[in-house]
Amino acid sequence: MQENHWEISSKTSYWGWNLKELWSYRHLVASLIRREFLLNYQQTVLGPVWILIQPIMTLITYVVVFGKVVGIPTGSIPPLLFYFSGIVLWNLFNDSFSGTAFTFKENAHIFSKVYFPRLVMPISVVSTHFLRFLMQLFLLVLVMVYYWLFRDMPLPVTPLLLTLPAIIVVIGAIGLALGLFCSVVTAKYRDLVNFISLGVRLFMFITPVIYPMGAVPEKVRWLVEINPLTPLFELFRYALLGEGTVTVPGLLYSVSFAAISLLAATLVFNKQGDKLIDIV
Amino acid sequence: MANTIIEVENLSKLYKLGTIGTGSLRQDLQRWWNSSVLKKHDPFFDLQDDAPANDRQFLWALRDVNFGVDQGDALGIIGSNGSGKSTLLKIISRIVRPTQGYVRGRGKISSLLEVGTGFHQELTGRENIYISGYILGMSKPEIKSKFDEIVAFSGIEKFIDTPVKRYSSGMYVRLAFAVAAHLEPDILIVDEVLAVGDAEFQKKCLGKMREVSHGHGRTILFVSHSMQAVNNLCNKALWLDKGRLQEIGDVTAVVNKYISKVQKNMLKQEWDTPATAPGNDLIRFSKLELIPHLDHPGAPLDIRTPITVKFQFWNLAEDQELSVGLHLFSYGGECIFDVPSPSIQCQKGLVEGECLIPGNLLNDGSYYISLIIVKDTSLDLFYFEECLSFELEDFRGDIKWFGKWMGSVRPKLPFRIEQTLPELV
Numbered sequence: 001m002q003e004n005h006w007e008i009s010s011k012t013s014y015w016g017w018n019l020k021e022l023w024s025y026r027h028l029v030a031s032l033i034r035r036e037f038l039l040n041y042q043q044t045v046l047g048p049v050w051i052l053i054q055p056i057m058t059l060i061t062y063v064v065v066f067g068k069v070v071g072i073p074t075g076s077i078p079p080l081l082f083y084f085s086g087i088v089l090w091n092l093f094n095d096s097f098s099g100t101a102f103t104f105k106e107n108a109h110i111f112s113k114v115y116f117p118r119l120v121m122p123i124s125v126v127s128t129h130f131l132r133f134l135m136q137l138f139l140l141v142l143v144m145v146y147y148w149l150f151r152d153m154p155l156p157v158t159p160l161l162l163t164l165p166a167i168i169v170v171i172g173a174i175g176l177a178l179g180l181f182c183s184v185v186t187a188k189y190r191d192l193v194n195f196i197s198l199g200v201r202l203f204m205f206i207t208p209v210i211y212p213m214g215a216v217p218e219k220v221r222w223l224v225e226i227n228p229l230t231p232l233f234e235l236f237r238y239a240l241l242g243e244g245t246v247t248v249p250g251l252l253y254s255v256s257f258a259a260i261s262l263l264a265a266t267l268v269f270n271k272q273g274d275k276l277i278d279i280v
Numbered sequence: 281m282a283n284t285i286i287e288v289e290n291l292s293k294l295y296k297l298g299t300i301g302t303g304s305l306r307q308d309l310q311r312w313w314n315s316s317v318l319k320k321h322d323p324f325f326d327l328q329d330d331a332p333a334n335d336r337q338f339l340w341a342l343r344d345v346n347f348g349v350d351q352g353d354a355l356g357i358i359g360s361n362g363s364g365k366s367t368l369l370k371i372i373s374r375i376v377r378p379t380q381g382y383v384r385g386r387g388k389i390s391s392l393l394e395v396g397t398g399f400h401q402e403l404t405g406r407e408n409i410y411i412s413g414y415i416l417g418m419s420k421p422e423i424k425s426k427f428d429e430i431v432a433f434s435g436i437e438k439f440i441d442t443p444v445k446r447y448s449s450g451m452y453v454r455l456a457f458a459v460a461a462h463l464e465p466d467i468l469i470v471d472e473v474l475a476v477g478d479a480e481f482q483k484k485c486l487g488k489m490r491e492v493s494h495g496h497g498r499t500i501l502f503v504s505h506s507m508q509a510v511n512n513l514c515n516k517a518l519w520l521d522k523g524r525l526q527e528i529g530d531v532t533a534v535v536n537k538y539i540s541k542v543q544k545n546m547l548k549q550e551w552d553t554p555a556t557a558p559g560n561d562l563i564r565f566s567k568l569e570l571i572p573h574l575d576h577p578g579a580p581l582d583i584r585t586p587i588t589v590k591f592q593f594w595n596l597a598e599d600q601e602l603s604v605g606l607h608l609f610s611y612g613g614e615c616i617f618d619v620p621s622p623s624i625q626c627q628k629g630l631v632e633g634e635c636l637i638p639g640n641l642l643n644d645g646s647y648y649i650s651l652i653i654v655k656d657t658s659l660d661l662f663y664f665e666e667c668l669s670f671e672l673e674d675f676r677g678d679i680k681w682f683g684k685w686m687g688s689v690r691p692k693l694p695f696r697i698e699q700t701l702p703e704l705v
Contacts, residue, residue, distance in 0.1 A: 008374060008383040028414035035411060039402050042443075113394045114415055115374040274377045278295070 022117050032124035033131070051132050052139050055087050062087065066210045073215055077241045078153070084143060086209035088136045089171065089236055093207075093229060094200060095129035096175025101196055103180070104187035104276050111277055118273045119266070122183070126176050133168070144240070160239040167232050167239075173258040174228060180265035187276045208233045213245040225250070228257040285467060285499050286349040286372065291381035293342040293367050293523075341367040342378070343523045349516075351466075354493040354500040356510035356531060358538050359520035365503045368520065369393060369469050372501065387466025387499075390417050394471070396456035401445040405436060405455055408444055412459045426462045433484075434458035454481055461488045467499045468492060483680055486513055507535050508674055508682050539580035539673050546669045547572075554594050562600070562661050563653055566630065567592040570649075570668050573639075582673040583690060586639040589668065591651060592632040602626050602661070603654050606635050609666075611646035616688050623657050640692040643685055644674040 041047040059080070066072050067079040074082040100122040104111065107121050147153040186193055207229045208216075216224050224230050231250035238244030342364045349355050357365050370376045372383055373391035398415035399408050409430055413423040423430075431437055434455040436447070444452055470489065490513055493500045504510050510517060510531065517534035519526040527534050547570040551557035557564040569590040572581050581587070589606060603623035608616045621633060648669040653661045674685065 004388070005384070005386045007385075008371060008378065010378050010380055024419070025414070027420045028411070031407075031411050031414055035400060035403060035407065038407070039400070042402060110398060110415070112370075112375060113397045114391060115389075116415060116417065277376050 022119060022123075025116055025120050028116065028120055029124045029127065032120070033128045036124070036128045037131075048135075051135050055084070055091060055136050055139070058087050059084050062210060072211045075212055075214065075243050077212075077237070077243050078147060078151070081140075081143060081147060081153075081241055082212070082237070083210065084140055085237055085240060086233065088133065088140050089167075089233055090204060090207065090209045091136065092129065092133040092168065093171050093175045094204075095132065096126045096172050097179045097182075097200060098197070099125040099129055100176055100179030101182035102186055102193070103183035104273075105183075105190070105193075108187075108277075119269065122176060122180060122269075126172055126179075130168075130172060140240075154242070156240065156242045158239070160235075163235060163239055167236050170255055170258045171229065171232055173262045174254075177258065177261035177265040180269045181261075184268055184272045184276065187272075188279055203227075206230075212237070212243070228254045230254075283350045284348045285351040285353075285387060286383065286385040286501075288345055288347050288372075289382045289384070291342055291345040291368070291371065291383060292340060292379050293364070293371065293376070294379040295339045295341050340523045342371070342520075345381070345520075345523075345525045347518060347525060347528050349499060349501070351499055352493070352497045353516050354489075354502060354514040356514035356517040356535075357501060357503045357520065358505075358507070358510060358517055358535065359526075360542065362522075363520040364523040365520055366393070366471060367523075369471050369501065369503060373469055385467065388417065389467045389469065390460075390463040390465035391469035392416070392460045392463075392471065393469070395453050395460070399444060399452070399456055402443055404443055405431075405440040405447075408455070409459055412456065416460060416463055417465065418463060422464070430458045430462050433461060433488075450481070457481070457485055461485065461492075464496075465498070467501070469501045471503045472505065482682055486680065486682070489513060506682055507539060508676060511535055512680070512682075536579050540578060546667075549667060554596070557594070558664055558667075559593065559662050562597045562655075563593050563595055563602075565591070565593045565651075565664060565667075567632075568651070568664075568667050570670055572670075580673045581670055582675040583642060583644050584639045584675055585672070587637045587670065588634050589637065589649060590632070590634045592630060593653065595626045595628055595631050598628055600626050601656050602631065603657060604633060605652040605654060607650040607652065608637070608642075609648050609650065610688055611648070614688065616642070616647070620654070620657075623654075641689060642672055643687050643690040644672050646671045 037048070041050065044050065046053065062083040063079055067074070067083065103118070103121050103125075111118065144153070144155065148155045182192075182196055186196065206223050206227050208224065213224065213230065213234050231246065231254045234244035235246050235251065236244075238246050345364075345368065357368065359365050367376070369391065370393070371378050372385075373389060373393065375391075375393075396412070398412040400411070403411070409427065410423055414420075431440055434451075434457075436451050436455055439447065439451065444455070447455070468489075486509060489500060489502070492498050493513070500513070502510065502514060514531045516529065517531040517538075518528045519534050519538050527537055549565075549568045551564075551566050554564040554566070557566055559565055567590070571588040571590060573586045573588070574581070591604065595602065601623050604621045606619045606621075608619075610616055619635065621635065646669065648666045650663065650665045651667055652663045655661050676685075
C-alpha cells in the first residue's frame with residue numbers, strides 16, 4: 001500500500017496544490033477535451049466544420065461593416081487577412097477567458113461530489129480552445145497561401161515566425177489568468193456575470209482587432225497601450241503579414257503581465273477553491 | 281498507531297444559514313469598509329469566533345467529532361437526517377473544508393457520494409466509463425485492464441456504444457456503479473448509493489463491497505439509512521446525532537442503541553384514580569402496558585420479539601359479563617387482526633388480563649393497538665383507540681437482500697424444501 005500521508009484541516013493554502021497530483025490527472029484532462037469536441041459536434045450536420053464557420057461569418061461581417069461601411073484603414077495588408085488574423089487571435093483570448101471565468105459556477109455539481117484538482121477543469125477548457133485555435137490558424141494560413149499564389153502577396157518567411165508559438169502561449173495565459181480570477185469572483189457574486197460578458201466585449205475595442213495600432217488617435221492611444229494584449233496582436237500581424245507597431249518594452253510588459261497574473265490567479269484559485277464549494 | 285488509517289480530531293463544521301457569504305457584493309464591500317477602513321466594530325467576525333450553537337444564523341453540522349478508523353474496518357455511519365453524516369463524508373473526501381479540527385490519514389481515497397458522478401448524457405457508455413473512472417481517480421491502465429470486467433458487471437454489453445441518454449434509469453445506475461465498484465482505493469467512501477437500483481443489483485453491489493473490505497483489507501466508510509445493510513456490511517458503526525458523535529464501536533451494539541433511541545414506542549400508560557382515567561360510567565382503564573421479551577434489556581424490538589399486552593381496568597358496575605378485544609393496526613390504519621378474550625363474569629373492582637403477540641408473526645413496521653371492552657359478547661362498552669404503539673425493526677439474519685419485505689405479517693410457517701433427484705438423468 002502507498003504510504004502517502006495526508007491531512008485535512010481548516011486552513012487553505014496558496015500552495016495547496018502540487019504538479020505531481022495534477023500530472024496524475026492528465027488522462028482526465030485529455031478525455032475532457034475529447035468530450036468537449038464530441039459534445040459540440042455530435043448530432044450536428046456539419047460537425048467540426050463549425051469551428052471554421054464561426055470565424056468565417058465573423059470575418060464577413062467585419063469586412064463588410066468595418067472595411068466597407070466604416071472604412072478603417074488596414075495599411076498595406078488586405079482587409080480580409082487583417083481582420084481574419086485579428087479575429088482568430090481574439091477568439092483564442094476570448095474563449096480562454098470566457099470558458100474559464102465560470103468554472104465554479106458551471107461545475108458546482110461535480111465539484112460538490114468528488115475531489116480532484118480543481119485546476120483540471122480550466123486547463124482542459126483552455127486546451128480545447130487551443131486546439132480550436134490551431135484549426136482556425138490553419139485556415140488563416142490557407143487564405144494567406146491563396147493571396148500569395150493569386151494576388152502576389154509576399155509570404156513573410158522570416159525568423160520572426162518563430163515568435164508565433166510564444167505569442168499564442170502568452171495570449172492563452174492571459175485569458176486563463178483573467179478567467180481564473182473571474183471564476184472565483186463569479187462563484188461568490190453571481191451578479192457580476194453580466195458585467196463580465198459586457199466587459200469582455202468592450203475590451204475587444206481597446207485591443208487592435210479591427211484596427212491597426214497606427215490608426216489610433218494620439219489622444220486615446222494610452223488606453224490601447226495599457227492593454228497587455230496590444231503588443232501581442234501587433235507582433236502577431238507583424239510576423240505573419242509584415243506590418244505592425246512593435247516595441248520591446250511593450251512586449252516585455254505583456255509577457256511579465258501574463259506571468260505574474262497567471263501565477264497570482266493560480267494561487268488565488270487554489271486558496272479560494274476549497275472554500276467556494278460551500279458557497280456555489 | 282500503525283494500524284489507524286484515518287484519524288479524526290476535534291472536527292467541526294459550521295454553516296451559515298440563510299444568504300450564504302452574508303449576501304451581495306455591496307454588503308461585503310460595506311463590511312470591508314467598516315472593518316478595514318473605518319476600523320469599526322464588525323459583529324460578523326465576533327460571531328465567527330465562538331458562534332453559539334443555538335444562534336439562528338449558524339448551524340454546527342459537525343461539532344468536536346473525534347474517532348479513528350483502523351485499516352480494513354468497514355465503518356457504518358448512522359444517524360437521522362441532518363445529523364452530519366454527509367458533511368463528515370464530504371470533509372474526509374476533501375470536498376469541503378472543516379471549520380475546525382483535522383483529519384489525518386494515509387493512502388488513496390475514493391468517494392462515491394453519488395451514482396454517476398461525471399457521467400454525461402450525450403456520451404456513450406464506453407466514453408462515460410473512462411471519464412467517470414478518471415474523475416474518481418483511476419488511472420488509464422487501471423481502467424483499460426478492468427474495462428471488460430466493468431461492462432460485464434453492469435450487464436449492458438449490448439448498449440456500450442449507445443449514448444447513455446437512451447439508457448433506462450436502471451441501466452444507467454448499473455453502469456455507474458460498475459465503474460465505482462472497480463475502484464481500488466485504500467479507503468472507499470460510500471454515501472447511500474444503495475438507495476437506487478433494483479433489489480438484485482443492490483445485492484450485487486453489497487456483495488462487491490463486502491468483497492472489497494473483507495477480501496482486500498480495504499477500509500470502507502459507509503453511510504446508510506438501512507440498518508440491515510449496515511449490519512450486514514460493516515463491523516463497526518458510528519452514530520452521529522445533531523453533529524455530535526454519540527457512539528462508536530461494534531456494529532450490532534451501536535445499531536441497537538440507535539434503533540431503540542429512534543423507535544417511537546408508547547409502551548405504558550397508567551392512571552391513579554378512576555376520575556382522570558379514560559372510560560365511562562361503567563368501566564375506566566387504570567393501566568396499559570406492552571412488555572417485549574428481549575434477550576438483552578435495551579435492545580430494539582424486532583420482528584422476532586414476542587410482546588405481552590397487559591391491561592387493567594376498573595369495573596364500575598355490578599355483575600357484568602365482560603370481554604376485551606385487542607385490535608392491532610398497521611401504521612397505515614389497516615387492521616391486522618382482531619382478537620377477543622374469553623368472556624368472564626365480573627364484580628365491581630379491578631379486572632386485569634394479558635395477551636401474548638408471539639414473535640415471528642408480524643412484518644417490520646409501526647403498529648398501534650386499540651382495546652375494546654364488550655359486555656355480553658355483543659354490546660360495546662368502551663373503545664380505547666390507539667392506546668399503545670410500537671415499532672418492529674427488521675431482522676433477516678443471513679438473507680442478503682435488502683429490499684422492503686412485503687406483506688403485513690411475516691409468520692414463520694413450516695416450510696420444506698429438498699432436492700429429490702441428486703442429478704439430472
